Amino acid sequence: xxxxxxxxxxxxxxxxxxxxxxxxxxxxxxxxxxxxxxxxxxxxxxxxxxxxxxxxxxxxxxxxxxxxxxxxxxxxxxxxxxxxxxxxxxxxxxxxxxxxxxxxxxxxxxxxxx
Amino acid sequence: xxxxxxxxxxxxxxxxxxxxxxxxxxxxxxxxxxxxxxxxxxxxxxxxxxxxxxxxxxxxxxxxxxxxxxxxxxxxxxxxxxxxxxxxxxxxxxxxxxxxxxxxxxxxxxxxxxxx
Numbered sequence: 559x560x561x562x563x564x565x566x567x568x569x570x571x572x573x574x575x576x577x578x579x580x581x582x583x584x585x586x587x588x589x590x591x592x593x594x595x596x597x598x599x600x601x602x603x604x605x606x607x608x609x610x611x612x613x614x615x616x617x618x619x620x621x622x623x624x625x626x627x628x629x630x631x632x633x634x635x636x637x638x639x640x641x642x643x644x645x646x647x648x649x650x651x652x653x654x655x656x657x658x659x660x661x662x663x664x665x666x667x668x669x670x671x672x
Numbered sequence: 673x674x675x676x677x678x679x680x681x682x683x684x685x686x687x688x689x690x691x692x693x694x695x696x697x698x699x700x701x702x703x704x705x706x707x708x709x710x711x712x713x714x715x716x717x718x719x720x721x722x723x724x725x726x727x728x729x730x731x732x733x734x735x736x737x738x739x740x741x742x743x744x745x746x747x748x749x750x751x752x753x754x755x756x757x758x759x760x761x762x763x764x765x766x767x768x769x770x771x772x773x774x775x776x777x778x779x780x781x782x783x784x785x786x787x788x
Contacts, residue, residue, distance in 0.1 A: 593778075598681065600761060601716070601778040616775070617673075648715065657723055658704030658765055659774045663715040 560585045564649045564664030571639055572672050579634045579667045581649030589652040589659065590632040591616065592624065594645040595666075601648070607632055639671040674699040676764050678779025686787050691752050693782045695762035696744040702764040704774060705738060705745045710759040710781075720747070752786045759783050 562583045571577055583590065591606035593616075603616030607626040621643055623635040632651075636643060649664040675698040685691050695705075706721035722729045722736045722745065729736050733752075738745040745764075749756055760782045765774040 598780055600676075600678070600780040603775065603777075606775065617777075654774065657721055658706065659776055660706075660718060660721075661708070661716075661776065663717070665715050 560662070562649055562651050562662050562664040564667055566667060567665060568668050570670045570672065573640055574638050577636050577639060579647060579649075579669070581632045581634065581664055582630050583651035583662070584630065585651060585653070585662065586629065587651035587653050587662070588629070589654075590626065591650050591652070591661075592622070592632070592634050593648045593650065594618065595648060596645050604634070641671050643669065644671045645669060674702060674764055674766075674777040676762060676777050676779040678762050678782055680782060681780065682783045682785070684785045684787065685752050687752060687754060689752055691749045691756070691784055691786075693747045693760055693762070693784070694744060695746070695764075695779050697764040698743070699764070699766065700743065701766045704765045705736070706763050706776070707736060707747050708761045708763065710761065712758070716761060749784075754786050754788050757784055757786045
């Protein structure tokens with residue numbers, strides 16, 4: 559089954575404690591990205607990756623890191639989480655057809671930073 | 673960069689009525705406009721999209737219209753059903769049909785509630 563697997567679904571942590579949210583896709587997509595969803599602000603892109611070892615900042619990259627060592631995996635790293643990073647996070651992989659980017663989202667990670 | 677504004681933020685309709693959600697975009701170079709639906713507790717999923725060389729696209733009870741001159745596009749849902757209740761996001765990007773990555777900029781989302 560084609561899917562984007564994201565873990566964990568829920569995470570409660572404290573300020574300053576490093577954490578990683580994993581993301582894996584089995585569709586051989588070149589593009590992967592991370593979004594955060596906050597009420598009234600929609601989905602905002604954090605980072606994206608166009609291929610292995612190629613990553614770039616999205617609209618809200620401060621406080622986050624990513625890596626793309628393998629095509630299928632794109633983890634999101636919070637080196638020193640702060641309460642303003644409490645949010646719902648989605649990983650997505652995508653492919654392009656002649657229409658545009660078609661995103662496939664993971665199931666989301668609800669993060670609370672105390 | 674691109675800015676997408678979406679209205680209304682909440683929309684409540686009776687089953688069987690029509691619902692319309694509107695988005696405006698700022699970058700005249702944007703040429704691809706998808707809509708995503710997110711049911712409660714679920715992930716967003718693509719439901720319909722349109723390219724700028726097309727003025728309207730329809731898929732059963734949903735349709736999207738695009739006005740390039742005014743830089744706005746809309747989602748129309750007819751004969752609404754309770755299962756249409758969800759958050760709907762519009763988005764815009766450039767470089768449709770190209771070979772490089774086309775970053776999507778999303779609107780703020782509309783919570784649609786369909787009352788039985």
